Amino acid sequence: FLLPALMLKMARFSNATKHALAPKRRSVFAFATAAALALIIRFIVRKLSSLRAKKTSLSGPVLFKETFVSWHDDTLLTRWVNEYMHEAEKAVGDDALRRAIDKKNQRDGTLEDGSSEYHITMCGVWELTSSGQRFNGHMQFLEDAENLSLSRATPLGMGLLWDGDNFALFVVVDWPELQDLRMRHGFKPNYPHITVAFRDRDIHNQPKDATSLIR
Numbered sequence: 001f002l003l004p005a006l007m008l009k010m011a012r013f014s015n016a017t018k019h020a021l022a023p024k025r026r027s028v029f030a031f032a033t034a035a036a037l038a039l040i041i042r043f044i045v046r047k048l049s050s051l052r053a054k055k056t057s058l059s060g061p062v063l064f065k066e067t068f069v070s071w072h073d074d075t076l077l078t079r080w081v082n083e084y085m086h087e088a089e090k091a092v093g094d095d096a097l098r099r100a101i102d103k104k105n106q107r108d109g110t111l112e113d114g115s116s117e118y119h120i121t122m123c124g125v126w127e128l129t130s131s132g133q134r135f136n137g138h139m140q141f142l143e144d145a146e147n148l149s150l151s152r153a154t155p156l157g158m159g160l161l162w163d164g165d166n167f168a169l170f171v172v173v174d175w176p177e178l179q180d181l182r183m184r185h186g187f188k189p190n191y192p193h194i195t196v197a198f199r200d201r202d203i204h205n206q207p208k209d210a211t212s213l214i215r
Contacts, residue, residue, distance in 0.1 A: 054095065059072065059076075061145035067122035070119040070122055071119060076120040085158075108127075118194045122182070135187070141185050153175035157172060157213045161212055168197070170193040
């Protein structure tokens, strides 16, 4: 909305100024106005490109649609997933894995280069506190989560769960710092993980911890 408004103001200024100028100078003024507009447009495009680049290199906690807080770090989480991807391929096969990744990407989306988007869910509105009440302090949780560091978390390996013919693959993560934060906000421990793929749907009724690791 900023660019059209700016162009409209410049156009009005240009028209008012052209009438005040001698005819011989109008063409020079029009050229200068067009050049100025081109520079402004180029500047705005560069700014928008910069914002898009920052979005793809996001690192830290994010509150998603007032529903859950998750940690994003495209570089590190992708590295962790790739480190154990061979275990997933060996467990379910290349074709099944590729289809399952596509299924997961349909839910979570992809980065601008088409690669998978990964995150670690930290807390969600579906959870109850230890007192049995719905949690509504997500903004405070988000603020406190800014003090956490993924460098103090450890990937344990590729986990695999089955539910009939359906399966879910994920990297199990040990993150004591997250569990401490959850405890301070009245949550029970959860199972930090990075969802990698699922055949039909994600599996939420089984623990995604060290017991699920591919052996």
